[in-house]
Amino acid sequence: MPYSAEDNRYDNMLYRRCGRSGIRLPAISLGLWHNFGGLHTLENGRALLRRAFDLGITHIDIANNYGPPPGSAEETFGAALRKDLLPYRQELVISTKAGYYMWPGPYGDYGSRKYLVSSIDQSLRRTGLDYFDIFYHHRPDPDTPLEETMGALDFIVRSGRALYIGLSNYGPERTVEAAKILRDLGTPCLIHQPYYNMFGRQIEEGLTDVLEAEGIGCIPFSPLAQGMLTNRYLEGVPADSRAGQGIFFLKPKDVTDEKIAKVRKLNEIAIARGQSMAQMALAWVLRLPQVTSALIGASKVTQIEDAVGAVRNLDFSQGELERIDAILAE
Numbered sequence: 001m002p003y004s005a006e007d008n009r010y011d012n013m014l015y016r017r018c019g020r021s022g023i024r025l026p027a028i029s030l031g032l033w034h035n036f037g038g039l040h041t042l043e044n045g046r047a048l049l050r051r052a053f054d055l056g057i058t059h060i061d062i063a064n065n066y067g068p069p070p071g072s073a074e075e076t077f078g079a080a081l082r083k084d085l086l087p088y089r090q091e092l093v094i095s096t097k098a099g100y101y102m103w104p105g106p107y108g109d110y111g112s113r114k115y116l117v118s119s120i121d122q123s124l125r126r127t128g129l130d131y132f133d134i135f136y137h138h139r140p141d142p143d144t145p146l147e148e149t150m151g152a153l154d155f156i157v158r159s160g161r162a163l164y165i166g167l168s169n170y171g172p173e174r175t176v177e178a179a180k181i182l183r184d185l186g187t188p189c190l191i192h193q194p195y196y197n198m199f200g201r202q203i204e205e206g207l208t209d210v211l212e213a214e215g216i217g218c219i220p221f222s223p224l225a226q227g228m229l230t231n232r233y234l235e236g237v238p239a240d241s242r243a244g245q246g247i248f249f250l251k252p253k254d255v256t257d258e259k260i261a262k263v264r265k266l267n268e269i270a271i272a273r274g275q276s277m278a279q280m281a282l283a284w285v286l287r288l289p290q291v292t293s294a295l296i297g298a299s300k301v302t303q304i305e306d307a308v309g310a311v312r313n314l315d316f317s318q319g320e321l322e323r324i325d326a327i328l329a330e
Contacts (some may be wrong), residue, residue: 003084013056020215029059037067063097075125099138109148111141135162150181164190172206194218217292229281279310
């Protein structure tokens with residue numbers, strides 16, 4: 001039976017302005033970093049994408065190297081798009097990235113014009129899209145002149161391969177430099193995708209001020225610290241979890257007793273707020289005015305449903321924020 005999206009899909013999602021642009025993104029976006037590659041079934045990926053869209057998640061985030069193997073997440077998305085979501089393409093914001101190792105030789109990594117243009121052309125073929133809504137440079141290149149990298153991003157927009165440009169993993173100073181070059185070229189930076197969660201707060205040390213001043217939106221990745229800021233590890237490391245499987249960046253050694261003790265205390269605050277631990281962690285990320293959307297990953301439909309529930313309570317009292325800071329500082 002052909003997929004038909006829910007008529008009420010926009011009723012309960014919050015949409016936020018992305019910096020000073022004309023684009024609004026859902027408060028919760030879906031990333032395809034894990035669970036959409038060759039190790040997972042297309043049918044599960046389709047189910048996750050359909051449910052996300054039915055709940056008002058209009059932004060889907062990919063990268064050229066997502067999988068594993070690299071490229072397979074874009075292929076999975078392309079298959080799901082053709083089977084389910086193609087009639088709704090105009091309602092979707094689809095992003096991809098390039099900047100990490102993708103193919104052998106001197107042209108398959110970092111930030112040269114050769115790599116970036118070649119990569120987005122490959123990504124367009126894998127997904128079957130005519131264009132991406134957002135194309136990110138995935139990480140700074142210490143050797144390629146910033147003018148070349150930003151010039152390539154400007155070319156990608158002017159050639160119709162993408163509508164907007166984003167940066168990821170850029171520090172404050174480099175973001176200022178890149179934003180100025182892009183602005184002077186006439187293709188301003190739309191959005192920045194940094195690592196940010198309760199256990200990783202580096203963006204508060206300058207980057208959020210830069211984004212505010214430059215009018216750039218912010219979409220943090222790993223807002224749940226790859227599952228640590230949920231109830232998943234409260235009683236140990238489950239065998240079927242990311243840490244338990246040992247094939248992701250999160251390893252059993254990362255799930256320390258110290259961190260889990262903090263999560264247990266944080267969970268008490270979440271319960272008092274009427275939220276799951278994951279919902280409170282997402283609401284905490286979204287508390288910053290510079291943050292447009294929180295980028296989640298999911299392996300189950302129930303995880304998406306739980307995450308979307310965060311938008312029902314995004315407000316924190318001063319006392320709650322102080323208690324959270326005290327727990328994190330222990």
